[in-house]
Amino acid sequence: MPELPEVEVVRRGLAPRTVGRRIQDLEVLDARIIRRQVGGEDRLRAALVGSTLTAVARRGKFLWWRLADPDGADTGEALMGHLGMSGQLRLATADGIAVTPGADSEGPASDPLRHRRLSLHLEDGTRVDLIDQRLFGGLWTSPLVPAADGALAGVGSPDALLPEGASHIARDLLDPAADLPSIARALRARRAAIKTLLLNQEIVSGIGNIYADEALWEARTRFDTPGAALSQRRALAILRAAGEVMERALEVGGTSFDALYVNVDGRSGYFARSLSAYGRTGEPCPRCGGPIRREVHMNRSSHFCPRCQRGTAPSAPDAPAISPRPR
Template identity: 50%
Template sequence: MPELPEVESVRAGLARHVVGRTVAGVEVLDARPLRRQVGGAQAFTRELEGRAITAAVRRGKFLWLALDDGRALSAHLGMSGQLLVRGTSAGPGSDAPDDRSASGPVADGESFLGDPAAARVDLTATRAPSLVRDLSAHPRHLRVRLHLSARPGDPGTGAALDLVDQRMLGGLHVVDLAPTADGAPGGQGSQAPLLPADATHIARDLLDPFLDRGAAVARMRASRRGVKTLLMDQGIVSGVGNIYADEGLWRARLHGLRPGRALGPRVALGLLEATAQVMEQALAVGGTSFDALYVDAEGAAGFFARQLQAYGRAGQECRRCGAVMRGEIIAGRSHAFCPRCQTRPRGGTSVQVASRRSGR
């Protein structure tokens, strides 16, 4: 599932391409992604047509488009949801997309993530970036299309925002906005102290300047749960999923089963800072894409997969000390860790996962 860097990449693209436009029409090709919409597809269409999009906002993994009537179009990407713009030019003053590849492209014959024994898989995430501006007019798994007002510079083919979702786990719905509990801006992309009424339980994320890190540390240290579970608790800090939890724990040299109450305040704060640093690095290259399902709003893949230090690397050498990385299951989620750098606490309960040393 997309995590903070991936959703922020989508949000930034929406801010460039759709903010300031009006929804001229709505096509619902499949109503299932509107399952959370009160009144169904008809209400969804009625509440969106004629509305201007005033901001693209994100808190953690939660994304919404603010509307000029004081409500919002809430979007959840799920496992395979994509919000793709077509027929648009970037807004006035917006920056052109950068080449986000930190290094040269990986040859097609190389295996994914550098594992020579890995099966052939989609290499989207390791190829040089490219913007997919000539997307098919009717892509597979197109569920909802919003026709948008034109503006100077558009190619003339008709501006639109598409929800494409293969697995049907994402969705859209129009929702009221509610005041933030602390009076600070609701999220990245808007100064308004508002967020969707069904997202008020979502904590601020690690890249939010208004996050009270001291309070987050206190909540972690008051818990007996494993620190990986705490890091992924969207009520403590939002935006962290399995990928960046593993990466942050590896960087902070902590095992995911270490109880929150066993952490000193400096260690807990260091973990939050380490995870934030990883996400900032991932965001700089568009996030992490393992296949063609995750792309940003312009159709470009993220390239952080080539920089992963822990996630998905069980059986491979630790890039810090050379020990063989291990894998196990914590609270139903995989956890990759270095047994030398991230000492496993005694008495921790998890499910061991068999892993092999890659290439041997």
């Protein structure tokens, strides 16, 4: 599943090639991809065709475009999207050939036409394709509401307005407005395991399984350490480690293990070769040389070094890490 760095790579790829362009047409090839759209395809088409994309922003794993009407006035709603488990937003030219990236990156590049579910046709001939093999992602419109703290709504946002559909999501660790001491106190107020808390998008958004394992390895903390057992200093160290790991992943295009995550040009990131714990079961810990171990906790695999990641006895979780809403 794409996590924060991968979604930010996509946002950065979309911004220069879509912002300022008018939507000329909407093509829906599979209605399941717009299942969250109130009013269905007719409502989506009415909101988009003729509108101009004025900004592309992100909070956690949510992306959204701001929309302006033909007179240039903000429409009061956003086109928001979530990539789910396997979603891709890909750019193509009018003849369907994928846009060539400026520099090669490693990993597989998937067929840009496979599992295409929806396309936005822009006035300059660019086509934005939503490709989703498993159909857990989607695009839909959502009215804008003020951010609770009054700060810019997310990375790339022009103001404090965000889509109502993302208003339940906490700020992420790459957001300049994120209050790390407050997030640390929220972690320490719970008895749940620290990894469960890092995955709770209403505490801190954007972190998934990969970067939680890597952050906890960096901070020398076991995945099942209760949040309430952490000092404020340790909780802050974990959050800073998570932010630093995701910044490093962002620099190399994110983490790709297969063709389910690629950037807007169809290329994969290569942070996988820099991972210290995730997916390294049985390999030597880069820090102490002990074997990396994998354990299942709360139905999720956790990768850690039992020699240099220490913690106290785990406690029963006090809140679920996942809700039915997209995270």
